[in-house]
Amino acid sequence: MKDRELKWRMSQFIQKERPAQVDPAKLEETIQKCIQIVRNQNVQEEERLCFWGYLSAAFRFDGIPILGCHAVIFLIVCFVVGILACEPKNIPMFMPLFVLAPMPVIFRGQYYGMNEIEAVTRTSGAQMMLARLILAGAANLLCITGLLSIEVYRQNAGKELGQMILYCMVPYLICMILMLRVIRLRKRNNMAVSTTGIFGACVFWGWLAKAIPWLYQASAVGIWMAAALMFAAFFIKEIYFIVETGKEGKMYGTVV
Amino acid sequence: MELSFDRLTKQYGSKIAVDRVSAVLKPGVYGLLGENGAGKTTLMRMLCAILEATSGEVFFNGEEITAMGAAYRNILGYLPQDFGYYPNYTATEFLRYIAALKGIPGNIAKKRIRELLEIVGLDHVASKKVKTFSGGMKQRVGIAQALLNNPQVLILDEPTAGLDPKERVRLRNLLADYAGNKIVILSTHIVPDIEAIADEVLLMKSGKLILQGTVPQLVQxxxxxxxxxxxxxxxxxxxxxxxxxxxxxxxxxxxxxxxxxxxxxxxxxxxxxxxxxxxxxxxxxxxxxxxxxxxx
Structure with missing residues (x-):
């Protein structure tokens, strides 16, 4: 309540109750005292971080482990690529591993039984997921850029860069969508299902490269582009769902 | 300040875990007493808005808590019955992590963590990893994290489990000091803990709230x-x-x-x-x- 309004209300009340006995000076003194009391009683809301402030804090607790996991996966993939002298058509086989990389952090709360405590904090489950996806996305961008650079250098095939980007995007998006759907829709064993799905995807893409070699020729780029656009739309839909869930304050994923 | 729930029900298939429970809670300490399987934890989870009720609603100051969203979680502190921890975090790191989740800025969090660790008697092990703590010490870390955001509604599920008598008395004193103008709900089946500090006791049985009143009223x-x-x-x-x-x-x-x-x-x-x-x-x-x- 504003001081002016409080003053007016008090004046009206006191004068209505005892119109003939009001000493204006005393009335003013009483009103000032009341204003002071109301000011002291007003609960000062404690300062809280916005989402971006949380993201900055989350880097310390989530970002560093995510980067660490990505570094490990990146080194493994580079090692395998180096040994096998991989052709670009084998790139999709490794992309699901970059979705696997942030999973220890994403499922950490569930694994260690911290879900309940985390769920009742100001930062909603959806916001936590969004922060982790942003951090994982940044790490993935670095790793995939590194991998493509290595592949381009090895294959001396800069002209196939566009194709290789698609070979990275499509399996990555599919696996990301799979993981986010499993988190959202499954109540139990979502960590196991996601992990199994990702390793299954690795096997699938490895098989596809051998079984359908024409899919990895320049003439099939259109198929990859269509797939990339389609799965990008699904991925954006999942992200939108997370953002909306966060705004509405609803639970995201399995808490109990 | 008022936390109220109206005909709150949680049903799992044919099993009714919480059956049309209603109450109005004002500032004070409320003991939720009942045997294992009475529905205490389910009720508390619904009060924390982490479990969706089958029917019924929970209101804080007249506003439905799921609609309040982050605003409700901002004033809520919760210690679950079986809570986990990240083993490689030290006590300070763990509380800093929770403080970040609660949106508490770093400078405020630092000061508050120091104070809380002192209050729960863990200041001497602040830089030790939580995995090295005893059960009672872990429980105290849990209580500290619940108090980080200075909650107006504090819900503690079996907070004295695993604590020795001295620690239980310490916790009871802490809660009695803290309650003041706040709503504290603690569930337990250790009757002396309730008897010592609860202003009111809610007795639950088979999902129903069968009795509510002060300790003398119930003892009568x-x-x-x-x-x-x-x-x-x-x-x-x-x-x-x-x-x-x-x-x-x-x-x-x-x-x-x-x-x-x-x-x-x-x-x-x-x-x-x-x-x-x-x-x-x-x-x-x-x-x-x-x-x-x-x-x-």
Missing amino acids: KADGKVWELSVSEKEARRWETETTVANFRHEGSQVVLRILSDTKPAEYAIPCEATLEDLYLYYFGTTEGADKDENS
Whole structure:
């Protein structure tokens, strides 16, 4: 309540109750005292971080482990690529591993039984997921850029860069969508299902490269582009769902 | 300030875990008492908005808590019954992590963590990893994290589990100091903990809220139902199988039984003053107690 309004209300009340006995000076003194009391009683809301402030804090607790996991996966993939002298058509086989990389952090709360405590904090489950996806996305961008650079250098095939980007995007998006759907829709064993799905995807893409070699020729780029656009739309839909869930304050994923 | 819930129900298939529970809670300490499986944890989870109710609503100051979203979680502190921890975090790091989730800026969090670790008696192990802590120490870290955001509504599920008597007294004193103008709800089946600090007790049984009132009001319900009698050891075993025996002690060759019964169990039985524990055992002591509810 504003001081002016409080003053007016008090004046009206006191004068209505005892119109003939009001000493204006005393009335003013009483009103000032009341204003002071109301000011002291007003609960000062404690300062809280916005989402971006949380993201900055989350880097310390989530970002560093995510980067660490990505570094490990990146080194493994580079090692395998180096040994096998991989052709670009084998790139999709490794992309699901970059979705696997942030999973220890994403499922950490569930694994260690911290879900309940985390769920009742100001930062909603959806916001936590969004922060982790942003951090994982940044790490993935670095790793995939590194991998493509290595592949381009090895294959001396800069002209196939566009194709290789698609070979990275499509399996990555599919696996990301799979993981986010499993988190959202499954109540139990979502960590196991996601992990199994990702390793299954690795096997699938490895098989596809051998079984359908024409899919990895320049003439099939259109198929990859269509797939990339389609799965990008699904991925954006999942992200939108997370953002909306966060705004509405609803639970995201399995808490109990 | 008021936390109210109206006909709150949680059903899992054919099993009703919480059955049309209603209450209005104002600032004070509320003890939620009930045996295992009474529905205490389910009720608390619904009050924390982490479990969706099958029907019914929870209101904080007249506003529905799921609609409040982050605003409600901002004023909420919660310690779950079986809470986990990240083992490689130190106590300070763990609390800093929770502070980040609670949106507390770093400079404020640092100061508050220091204060809370001192309050819960863990300041000397602040930089040790949580995985090295004893059960009681982990529980104290849990309590500290619940208090980080200075919550107006504090919900603690079995907070004294795993604490030794000294730690339980410390916690009770902490909660009694903290309660003031806040709503504190703690669930337990350790009756003395409730008796010591609760302003009001809510007794739950089979998902229903069967009694609510101050400790004296509830104890009054057990008046006239508590008896003491001295019997031989052989007879004592018979009494144990046929009645609810709250306590027995040996006095020479005799056994003094404290029995809960609606009617005088024997000619030589002496009526005794009831306690909250007697009331608890009266409702939960035997399978016959399954029939007892607020109408008993």
